[in-house]
Amino acid sequence: MSEEDDIILSELDDEELVQQMFDDLYDGLKEEIQEGVNILLERGWEPYDILTKALVGGMTIVGADFRDGILFVPEVLLAANAMKGGMAILKPLLVETGAPRVGKMVIGTVKGDIHDIGKNLVGMMMEGAGFEVVDLGINNSVEAYLEAMEAEGPDILGMSALLTTTMPYMKVVIDTLVEQGIRDDYIVLVGGAPLNEEFGKAIGADAYCRDAAVAVETAKEWMGRKHNSAATA
Amino acid sequence: MSNAFTDLLAEKGTLLADGATGTNLFNMGLMSGDAPELWNTDEPQKITKLYRFAVDSGSDLFLTNSFGANAARLKLHDAQARVHELSRVSAELAREVADTAGRKVLVAGSVGPTGEIMEPVGTLTHALAVEMFHETADGLKAGGADIGWLETISAPEEYRAAAEGFALAGLDWCGTMSFDTAGRTMMGLTSEGMVDLVHGLDNTPLAYGANCGTGASDLLRTVLGFASKGGTLPIISKGNAGIPKYVEGHIHYDGTPELMARYAIMARDAGASIIGGCCGTLPEHLVAMRAALDSTEKGPAPTLEQIAEEIGPFSSDSDGTDGNGPTRGPRRGRRRA
Numbered sequence: 001m002s003e004e005d006d007i008i009l010s011e012l013d014d015e016e017l018v019q020q021m022f023d024d025l026y027d028g029l030k031e032e033i034q035e036g037v038n039i040l041l042e043r044g045w046e047p048y049d050i051l052t053k054a055l056v057g058g059m060t061i062v063g064a065d066f067r068d069g070i071l072f073v074p075e076v077l078l079a080a081n082a083m084k085g086g087m088a089i090l091k092p093l094l095v096e097t098g099a100p101r102v103g104k105m106v107i108g109t110v111k112g113d114i115h116d117i118g119k120n121l122v123g124m125m126m127e128g129a130g131f132e133v134v135d136l137g138i139n140n141s142v143e144a145y146l147e148a149m150e151a152e153g154p155d156i157l158g159m160s161a162l163l164t165t166t167m168p169y170m171k172v173v174i175d176t177l178v179e180q181g182i183r184d185d186y187i188v189l190v191g192g193a194p195l196n197e198e199f200g201k202a203i204g205a206d207a208y209c210r211d212a213a214v215a216v217e218t219a220k221e222w223m224g225r226k227h228n229s230a231a232t233a
Numbered sequence: 234m235s236n237a238f239t240d241l242l243a244e245k246g247t248l249l250a251d252g253a254t255g256t257n258l259f260n261m262g263l264m265s266g267d268a269p270e271l272w273n274t275d276e277p278q279k280i281t282k283l284y285r286f287a288v289d290s291g292s293d294l295f296l297t298n299s300f301g302a303n304a305a306r307l308k309l310h311d312a313q314a315r316v317h318e319l320s321r322v323s324a325e326l327a328r329e330v331a332d333t334a335g336r337k338v339l340v341a342g343s344v345g346p347t348g349e350i351m352e353p354v355g356t357l358t359h360a361l362a363v364e365m366f367h368e369t370a371d372g373l374k375a376g377g378a379d380i381g382w383l384e385t386i387s388a389p390e391e392y393r394a395a396a397e398g399f400a401l402a403g404l405d406w407c408g409t410m411s412f413d414t415a416g417r418t419m420m421g422l423t424s425e426g427m428v429d430l431v432h433g434l435d436n437t438p439l440a441y442g443a444n445c446g447t448g449a450s451d452l453l454r455t456v457l458g459f460a461s462k463g464g465t466l467p468i469i470s471k472g473n474a475g476i477p478k479y480v481e482g483h484i485h486y487d488g489t490p491e492l493m494a495r496y497a498i499m500a501r502d503a504g505a506s507i508i509g510g511c512c513g514t515l516p517e518h519l520v521a522m523r524a525a526l527d528s529t530e531k532g533p534a535p536t537l538e539q540i541a542e543e544i545g546p547f548s549s550d551s552d553g554t555d556g557n558g559p560t561r562g563p564r565r566g567r568r569r570a
Contacts, residue, residue, distance in 0.1 A: 069558065
């Protein structure tokens with residue numbers, strides 16, 4: 001490594017630093033991201049601006065390239081891990097400064113399904129987009145979902161299933177929400193490799209999300225609709 | 234190396250494998266969320282019936298009901314202590330069906346993924362993964378499986394760990410990966426990348442290939458990718474019977490028996506010699522595939538255009554092997570040394 005290849009983050013101006021943080025997120029460099037976040041804080045940036053302009057901005061690029069088949073799961077996990085490093089610094093500050101909330105999601109794989117790679121990606125990308133995420137982990141029964149939704153009051157319920165043997169359980173959960181008259185209180189998003197849009201519709205979900213990047217886009221879109229309908233109601 | 238699998242493959246040239254396990258078990262009353270492997274001891278007559286579907290439909294080999302019989306997955310059902318037993322019993326039931334088939338039928342012991350992400354990206358260590366695969370393989374061997382059959386793998390690290398697990402158990406094996414993300418595995422491996430991976434192993438499988446994924450068209454494209462890379466080992470093609478739809482309370486795959494028959498012919502033409510179905514593939518699909526394979530000669534490899542026209546569109550424009558895949562945009566800052 002030659003001297004001129006070294007990048008001293010603190011010597012970059014704000015714009016260059018944010019661009020460099022995009023690249024460092026893309027490359028999954030956690031320590032560099034934490035350093036960048038701290039430098040921006042020292043320069044007087046609002047925590048919310050660091051989140052949206054540097055971290056969310058960078059993860060949007062990662063998400064788009066994941067959606068387009070340029071990046072794959074290992075790279076996205078590393079990027080999300082770097083993002084989390086930055087988030088760990090920002091989270092308490094965001095609470096202190098009363099930053100606006102993008103939305104809240106409860107997420108988990110359905111009963112019998114251990115395959116949580118996709119679910120974890122969605123959770124991380126949603127956090128990367130500024131959402132608050134309550135992760136219920138794997139193997140969730142109807143009761144577990146209902147309990148968490150009661151306790152957390154999320155805007156969005158996310159369910160994931162990878163297997164032919166577990167996919168129908170999503171419908172069990174949605175049917176229960178309908179029975180209890182609370183289906184319309186939530187945006188229900190479903191995902192999992194074998195699913196498709198038609199399947200999502202047939203079981204009564206609001207949308208099927210092909211991958212984590214699409215999940216974020218869809219969540220934002222539905223949150224926007226929710227705000228609009230709330231404003232006109 | 235000679236064993237029942239290589240002998241039968243040499244004798245017949247092309248082997249018809251089996252169809253779906255999950256889809257068929259659902260049709261027999263398995264509830265969503267339950268572990269199919271528990272039926273090996275709780276509902277053995279239904280598992281025997283599942284195996285007979287394949288044998289009666291003309292399969293030369295069928296997979297045991299042990300896809301999720303590893304410690305990581307059975308833990309969900311508090312059955313992690315029963316890995317060896319459930320694997321063994323799945324093979325014992327299969328052995329009985331195969332040995333009374335009236336013709337040579339092979340028992341392939343199914344081994345699915347752990348469901349966990351391996352180091353360095355994830356937390357599952359290589360040693361622990363090897364141990365889990367070894368345990369399942371031991372049980373399958375004890376139950377009389379002719380061969381181990383790794384399937385639906387995404388990560389090269391996990392494929393390698395399984396190869397070691399089979400070596401420790403002393404069980405010959407075949408292994409397929411699932412190419413479900415823009416023509417690659419979830420972890421980004423291309424069909425060509427898998428050929429390199431497989432041929433570079435110390436304990437090479439007897440055959441390798443692809444299963445599941447996103448429909449029969451994508452699977453055929455993957456087989457073409459294997460063949461063009463020019464490996465020496467036989468190629469396996471086990472595609473889904475179309476894509477899943479939700480019809481009247483259960484999952485239905487939209488591929489017809491005629492479509493799967495055409496898929497089987499094209500898979501052989503593309504270079505596969507072990508051909509079967511995966512999710513959604515029912516006995517009627519297998520019967521049609523058997524008839525089609527038996528009544529036609531191997532032809533020239535299909536083009537991507539022919540596949541798209543006859544079987545359906547691909548899920549992505551490129552599968553990463555043609556140099557035309559998407560690439561990342563220009564970097565904004567400087568690259569770190």
